[in-house]
Amino acid sequence: MDVDVRADGRTLNQLRPLTCSRNLLNRAHGDTTVLAAVFGPKAGTKKGENPEKASIEVIWKPKTGQIGRREKEYEMILRQTLQSICLLTVHPNTTTSIIVQVIGDNGALLSCAINASCVALVDAGIPLKHLAVAICCGLTVGGHVILDPTVLEEQKLKAVLHLVFPNPPLSIHHKTQSLMKDEPIEHGIITSVTQGVMSVPDYEHCLERGRIACTKISEFVRRNLQSLAREGLAKAT
Amino acid sequence: MMSTKGYKPESGLAAEIEVEAYRRLFPLQYYECHLAESVRPDSRALGRARDTTIALGPVPSADGSALVKIGDTTVLAAIKLEVMTPSIDSPDVGSVAVDFQMPPICSPVVRPGRPAEAAPVIAKQLSDVIMSSGMINLKELSLISGKAAWMAYLDIYCLNADGSLFDAALLSATAAFSHLQIPLVSLNDDGKLITVSEEVKDKAAVEPVNKENRKLTIAVVPFSLTCIVHGKYILADPTSEEESVMDTHVTVVLDSKERLVSLYKAGGAVLLHTSVVKDCIVLAKQRVEELSEILRESLSAMEVD
Amino acid sequence: MVHRIPLRGTRQRRTIRQKELQYSWRWQLEHWVPIHHRKAWNGDINNRKGQIFKKLIGLDLMVGISISADLPFSGQVLQALHQVQHMLSLARPRFGPRESKKAMLYSDVGRLNCHVTYTTFSTPIRGQGFDNKEYSSMLHKALEGAIILETFPKTTVDIFALVLESGGGDLPVIISCASLAIADAGIMMYDLVSAVSLSCFGKNMVIDPTSEEEACQDGSLMITYMPSRNEVTQFTLTGEWSTAKINEAMELCLDACSKLADILRSCLKENASELTS
Secondary structure, three states: OOOOEOOOOOEOOOOOOEEEEOOOOEEEEOOEEEEEEEEEEEEOOOOOOOOOOOEEEEEEEOOOOOOOHHHHHHHHHHHHHHHHHEOOOOOOOEEEEEEEEEEEOOOOHHHHHHHHHHHHHHHHOOOEOOEEEEEEEEEOOOOOEEEOOOHHHHHHOOEEEEEEEEEOOOOOOOOOOOOOOOOOHHHOEOEEEEEOOEOHHHHHHHHHHHHHHHHHHHHHHHHHHHHHHHHHHHHHO | OOHHHOOOOOOOHHHHOOHHHHHHHOHHHHHHHHHHOOOOOOOOOOOOOOOEEEEEOOOOOOOEEEEEEEOOEEEEEEEEEEEEOOOOOOOOOOEEEEEEEOOHHHOOOOEOOEOOOHHHHHHHHHHHHHHHHOOOOHHHHEEEOOOEEEEEEEEEEEEEOOOOHHHHHHHHHHHHHHHOOOOOEEEOOOOOEEEOOOOHHHHOOOOEOOOOOOOOOOOOOEEEEEEEEEOOEEEEOOOHHHHHHOOOEEEEEEEOOOOEEEEEEOOOOOOEOHHHHHHHHHHHHHHHHHHHHHHHHHHHHHHHO | OEEEEEOOOOOOEEEEEHHHHHHHHHHHHHOOOEEEEEEOOOOOOOOOOOEEEEEEOOEEEEEEOOOOOOOOOOOEEEEEEOOOOOEEEEEEEEEEEEEOOOOOOOOOOOEEEEEEEEOOOOOOOOOOOOEOHHHHHHHHHHHHOOEOHHHOOOEEEEEEEEEEEOOOOHHHHHHHHHHHHHHHHOOOEOOOOEEEEEEEEOOEEEEOOOHHHHHOOOEEEEEEEEOOOOEEEEEEEEEOOOHHHHHHHHHHHHHHHHHHHHHHHHHHHHHHHHHHO
């Protein structure tokens, strides 16, 4: 595990090729494939939800079998992550459903699902504060950080981290929402889910590496969204 | 409301209406008034956790049990051991099944027939933390290699949900495992394992399989602290009211060797910056010391009894 | 002298000393006196919601009041009858009185909803946590007559009982515990309901039976009683009984009920004084 080249010929820092297709929203990290669909906003919220805000509902469909505890956990993480990037006050008293269908799982499933649903939300035109970009990091026994591990690699890892970072809007009215004036918005963490024991400096190291990798992913996402937006404009006119 | 005495709203609506009404109508502003004074409505400092107590052995029929109270949050954990045949892949390890239940008794939010959404998620996180922290050596749960091993069912019931459920659940789980007394078993004539009761133990007619090793050695103990981040404030060990008003929760699990077992933050209104993460970890470190002291005290008190 | 009683349903035979059987109820009644009190939770002054832990021989009572702003009527009672019947149960009227469901017809009196649930570790062999429908309806019937339902028209009170450990005589503990919880929650009642059960074995009677004793009993009797009004809210009788024995058993149970009610009352008082001080 601690050599420079991984089983599939990648370096430690290398991501698997990303693909993203919209309208048939299909987002893949190599062979981990997730289909995310957004429905809504529909009128009304569930009982117990705040009617002054929009409510977000995530339905996780595993590739095979019944929905278990792991899927329940993913549903909740996904919902809370998406809730934090959506402008919930724009459509009060509505429910937006996100249905996540897993097509292939070969590691970094949660990160892939977060990225997919985020793009799906953009495609559906749900108002967002900023994009969320997710990355899966792994920590080898030797203390190396690898990005975007496969299932085989995940089993050998000491710890697996799913990190979600914000990608701020590139608008002229750039107003930092950060409450910490000394740190830019890019340095914030939306979601952090870890599994396995690691030292605190290792975690910080993972954060750093993950953040750098996320800029690459967000570039990809933006490029993809922009090209599709242009296509959409061309069609409309 | 002791803490509100010091705070006198100067102007606006806050000065006109009753404190309790203000608390209900403008919960966030109510909390912000307090936070500005570096105090919480229950007169705690921001970084202070609530009083925590551990009672070991509240369920005598279980093999290990613990009742944990963090403030008003009450959690009962009980472990029952059953003999099982280990899988062929891993002949000399036992296994642990963790379940977390939130019966309707614990909170007005939970209705009968509609189980709480948070319960399976907390159960999953608990079993992840317990298994990945290396707290329990599963080999110690083995009885006869390839033939018999213990299956430990850890069932955790939340009796009163008042915030920081995961912290209380994890503490009760570790306390129950520390309290766990493995029953004596012996092979009968048919080659089946039967439990040996305490009375017949001395009568040497049956030779127990596991004479030693009646307690699990718990190498590292994971402890957790949930914090709420609200702007520049970090509130340790939130109550359910605080959890509902402010929605950026960070749960830090550190073990007794100060390694990070889990850092869980799912969404939330505020982006967490690295400096805030560090602050939360510092708070968690203090809490680990507090909790390990409380756990040690309750364990030594049990030995005296 | 050894008296043998066949254990029903199993081939095992169980030995119970006759003397123990005869005197067990008396022994228990005599020892139903508090011997020492201690606070289980060493909370400081800020922690006003402290719990009282009363250790009695054969009876542990724990009343914890958690009246918070969100739960105007929430009370929580933890009652444990250790040693005698290894049983721990918890009841809490919650969220109530709350508005009845819209679908329900208007009613001048309040409604009562009872749920009795067992934990997975309550039974000797770990099972599934389950709802006990029979006990739920029995609990409902036992309490219906004691609660002044006229005080909360159109609304519903939910009572949840969670059996943490079951060791026989579950239902009386659930009922006493629930009535304590209702009183604790400030819901109007005519009187506290205390419940006691009794098993008979031939000529002998055992008050407050354990599950082993229940397994080999010939008949059982349970009384739920309001001592101050001298009223019985529920009376259950199963098995073979002669009229004379029923009378004797009832006397025993009623006596035990009023003693239990005293303990429940003092427990509540202590908790209330704890809260006000």
